[in-house]
Amino acid sequence: MTISPLGSSPSPDRTTPILRLADVSKRFGSHQALRGIDLSVQKGEILGIIGRSGAGKSTLIRCINGLEQPDEGRVEVEGRSIERLSERELQPLRRRVGMVFQHFNLLANRTAAENIALPLKIAGVGRAERTRRVAELLDLVGLGGRGERFPAQMSGGQKQRVGIARALAADPALLLSDEATSALDPETTEQILALLGDINQRLGLTIVLITHEMEVVRRIANRVVVLEGGVVAEEGPVWQVFAEPASPVTRGLLQSITPELPQRILSTLSSKPPGEAVLRLDFGGERADDPVISDFTQAFGRPARIVGGHVDEIQGRPVGRLFIGVEQSGPDDLKAVMDFLAARTLKTECLGYVRRAV
Template sequence: MSGSAVLRRPLAQVSEVFYQSDSVQALRNSQVSEVPAQQYATATAVSFQSVGKVYQSSAGAVHALDDITLDIPAGSIFGIIGRSGAGKSSLLRTINRLEQPTSGKVIVNGVDMGLLGEAELVALRRRIGMIFQHFNLLSAKTVFDNVALPLRVAGVRPAEVQQRVTELLALVGLQDKHHVHPRRLSGGQKQRVGIARALATKPEILLCDEATSALDPETTQSILQLLRDINRRLGITVILITHEMSVIREIADQVLVLEQGRIAELGQVWQVFGSPQHAATKALLAPLQHGLPDDVQQRLQAQPPASGAYEVLLQLDYSGAGGLEPDFLRIAKAFGGDLRLVHGGVDRIQGHAHGRLLLALHGQTALPNLSQLAQGPEAIAHRIEVLGYVV
């Protein structure tokens, strides 16, 4: 099998192919030259310029990507999210040209991927690491050998392989697992091996394809912390796709929301979370919202009762803008009555407070002008509304 044949295989299968002796020799003999380092000294790691991708199916043309134009800053953690079929994987795979765009350009560290020949593409791919949802480790090989795979394929000297793999396993917290096989590892440990392998060739960009989707919540947190540490310590640009907004909230600097192959929203994470504009973004954020508890919903009425005690249910929203945060002393003073917290919560994203509070105000208390309390220097929230009346 030729080196070019290997490159045409899906990357998820390449690891198995590499261990066939003829393909390894073919790649070693390809006389690949390194892309000059100065080509990577740009402020933008990846630039998509009017990128489109059309697949042909029995039912006709399927537009997976449609006019995608955006820049991913070098050294950032960039999240791509969308519902199933939104085009996330297609977009990610154009970065290392596992998918060839039907139209437009993908510029990686100043290099137009569409203009690269086989040898140049191999060299550039060594600067782009990739980790996967299901790890893609070689079950018959040890942890050490799995991490060493891309280095051995590249013809790195054994002494250097030993040093680099030892350093990487220490970085990901697996320094005592050199000789262990993947079947004896937990899911989180397997993903750490995958991360170490992706870092073997010292990439400038790390692509994460649903890297935490197969992990439990606690392990997910540890992997996200590891990716954050790698980004900060090594300056690597991390680009991740996920269907979980909680992952984006935890780690990303910027987020792209895709819907049917088009850009629905793009911006700083705190801005998109605090003030979503597109229906797709709102749907993805819905599981993270502090909604109305069932017991309160059952007691809620659209109009105040004709007699008897009741409370006015208020919702205070915080978008993160302007540094405004919940101040319970100011809130109590603004309403000037018997007020209690029913439900809600506030998260901090990139130093901005955003969330929702549900407050119950004694029904006999006169309501102030709510619009005035949601604007200007006297604002106590970005948005205030009356949800109804609780009896």
């Protein structure tokens, strides 16, 4: 379905980022929450901002929606600087920035339809237009015909769908999702992420996801910014950051979803030969589809044994890690094997040796 626009909205130049932060810093007493943050978000992009607790995510999102003013730097929404606007001047701008919250923040004494209509009523939209808009949004989020239910009559996933519809009510240019799936079970999380991806595709809506879950970023984002200690530790296309993380904090965040050497191999691993060399191969990028194992077998005349790992697809690109066992034919053989594989992977590393096939 198509959601009709609500009245007239600003039409920024397509080259102007929907959101831009330039050298943004924020301090609370002696605590430096943000330090020199630079980032921009283009129209239609889904950006994931990830970090551990205390990394600065909450402060960053409050600077974006005008609830906090940075001590230094600029925050621009659709090309307009917001950091020095008065509360009254911020009101129309906040309607251009929708918010989806972790704990839904619905009014318990109002129906789903009334919750969705509330920002429209505050904006002075007439009853007939509110009714039309709410019906469209309920259909968009998969709750058509359920507008008269109260939050207590709805599941967590349904409440979050109402929260998303409410955030879209005023036809925002930017949707901020603040840990929107953290309170949901895995199946419902998948459904909500699929809904956000569908909304992004249908409406061309720009989305910024604030999360501490790498799986959320992997599932939906185009680009990721990793925060640590109030600074940007790393940023880039999601597939690239997942395939070849540059910072220790990113590697730590990825640890829970990164394949590890199976315990049955790890328990017998030795740091010195003799034995079968156990290699870790990291894949991603232009050559990730190459038949590396087959090429190895043809080049060296013997098979490589896959002992573990996983290959995923992120943004249409294969990204993954394999663990293989390779028998050695001589003292210089491993170097030749490593050089051959390193030229065909992002990274190849020898983890040790096992004295027999495990």
